Every structure is written in structure tokens, then in C-alpha cells.
Amino acid sequence: MTIGVKKVSLHRTARDQVFLPAILEGLLTSARHFFKNTMTKGMGDVDTIRYGEPDVDIKTYYPDRFRGVHRLMYRDDGSVRCVACMCCSTVCPAKCIYIVAEDRQDNAEKGPASFVIDELKCVVCGLCVEACPCDAIRMDTKQHMTPTERREDAVLGKVELMSRGGPSVATQGGLGPEFRAVAPQADPRFGQ
Ligand code: SF4
Ligand code: SF4
Known part of the structure; x- marks a missing residue:
């Protein structure tokens, strides 16, 4: 049996390869949000938070299961x-x-x-x-x-x-450092 290699084309158009339209799209998106936030909204309604700015104690909402630093x-x-x-x-x-x-x-x-x-x-x-x-x-x-x-x-x-x-x-080692010396039947976790 012969195992061949199938080449898959990336189908990049000339527009994709130039990158310029994508860069302009990104700049336009940034400009749209900038003017929307600064011209049409009050400071309390902007689509961002002032996290980390000196003297501004605004933090984002963290869900209970948020995974932070260990x-x-x-x-x-x-x-x-x-x-x-x-x-x-x-x-x-x-x-x-x-x-x-x-x-x-x-x-x-x-x-x-x-x-x-x-x-x-x-x-x-x-x-x-x-x-x-x-x-x-x-x-x-x-x-x-x-x-x-x-x-x-x-x-x-x-x-x-x-x-x-x-x-x-959380229970760890049951009865503390002496738990190994305690017979299992005397350990309340195993019942008396
Ligand atoms: S230390 Fe390793 S196991 Fe723990 S959260 Fe990071 S990647 Fe995952
Ligand atoms: S007890 Fe084991 S799993 Fe838990 S932090 Fe220590 S090495 Fe990691």
C-alpha cells in the first residue's frame, strides 16, 4: 500500500497576501471604538475599565471559578x-x-x-x-x-x-502527625 501526501492549498487571495486591507480594517475598528467611547458616552459607560491606573481602584468582575495566580x-x-x-x-x-x-x-x-x-x-x-x-x-x-x-x-x-x-x-492525614500511629479502628473516619 502506498501512502501519499495530500497538499492542501491555503487559498490565500491577493488581498490576504498584501495585509494592508486587514491592517486598515483593524485601525478603523480601533478608531470607531475610540470615537464611540469618547464622543457618545459618559466616562461611566465606556466599553472598558480603568484597571491599573494610579488612584483609580476599578477592577473587573471575577467569577468565583476564576483561575488566578497560584x-x-x-x-x-x-x-x-x-x-x-x-x-x-x-x-x-x-x-x-x-x-x-x-x-x-x-x-x-x-x-x-x-x-x-x-x-x-x-x-x-x-x-x-x-x-x-x-x-x-x-x-x-x-x-x-x-x-x-x-x-x-x-x-x-x-x-x-x-x-x-x-x-x-480540608482534612489532611486525619488526626495530624500521629495519624500513622493510630490504629485504623480508632480513627473516627473509619468508625469506632
Ligand atoms: S501550573 Fe500547570 S497544571 Fe497548573 S494551571 Fe498552570 S499549566 Fe495547568
Ligand atoms: S501535595 Fe502533591 S499535588 Fe499537592 S501541591 Fe504538593 S506536590 Fe502538588
Whole structure:
């Protein structure tokens, strides 16, 4: 059997190849919105918001499920909830989560010696949040990544991610660090 290659034409017209009409169309659209907003509407009715202007605290509406900059949650004792299971970094399609695991001081489980997210590579899919078994990582900050001219400013480490975090009330490890020493039948989650 012979496998051939089918060439598909892009069907670009001369008008498409010149680009000039498309550029003019874009300029006309911008000009139309500019005059519509400035001539026929009051400042409160313009089709934009004055977000980020100094002394003007107008922000857009964020839906409850808006995915913002990541944050790492912590336990009651202030330590990070993450147990360095690597579920988030494994599921991440952009491969932008980098974790180095270490033993925790209580030796009950692991934790992240370092936890880094490159927010410029992130495609904001939220899979890391879905995959986390510990409610350790969230994207509910309702914050955009701050625009930056330096790539390294968009690479967030554990301290920065935890600075946006907060205590999580989700059950983790059942009875705390001693949960491994407790017989399953004494654990209220399994019934008495
Ligand atoms: S939101 Fe998606 S792309 Fe971004 S860090 Fe999480 S899994 Fe990766
Ligand atoms: S944030 Fe959650 S999924 Fe990612 S390594 Fe930590 S515990 Fe695992």
C-alpha cells in the first residue's frame, strides 16, 4: 500500500497576501471604538475599565471559578500542606512546576524543599489544583500575574506562593502527625 501526501492549498487571495486591507480594517475598528467611547458616552459607560491606573481602584468582575495566580496553603502550625507527591507537576501539561522533596521534621511525610512555578509557562488549565490530594495548591487568589519585563520575576518560589496562601480546613492525614500511629479502628473516619 502506498501512502501519499495530500497538499492542501491555503487559498490565500491577493488581498490576504498584501495585509494592508486587514491592517486598515483593524485601525478603523480601533478608531470607531475610540470615537464611540469618547464622543457618545459618559466616562461611566465606556466599553472598558480603568484597571491599573494610579488612584483609580476599578477592577473587573471575577467569577468565583476564576483561575488566578497560584498559592500554597498551609496547616495550623504554619507549615506548607504540600506533601511533595508530585501529582501536580506530573499532570501539568506545560511542565512548569518544579518540586524538590525532603523529609519533614516529624518524619511522618514528605514536604517540598523547593516548590517553583513558572507562571509564564503556565497555561492556566487548573489541572494542578484538581490533582492535588491535599488542598495544598489553589488558584483562587483572583490576582493576575503582574506584568513583568524580566522572566525571573514570573518564576514564583515556595515563600512567594505561601505568602498568598492561608490555612486550609480540608482534612489532611486525619488526626495530624500521629495519624500513622493510630490504629485504623480508632480513627473516627473509619468508625469506632
Ligand atoms: S494551571 Fe495547568 S499549566 Fe498552570 S501550573 Fe497548573 S497544571 Fe500547570
Ligand atoms: S501541591 Fe499537592 S499535588 Fe502538588 S506536590 Fe504538593 S501535595 Fe502533591
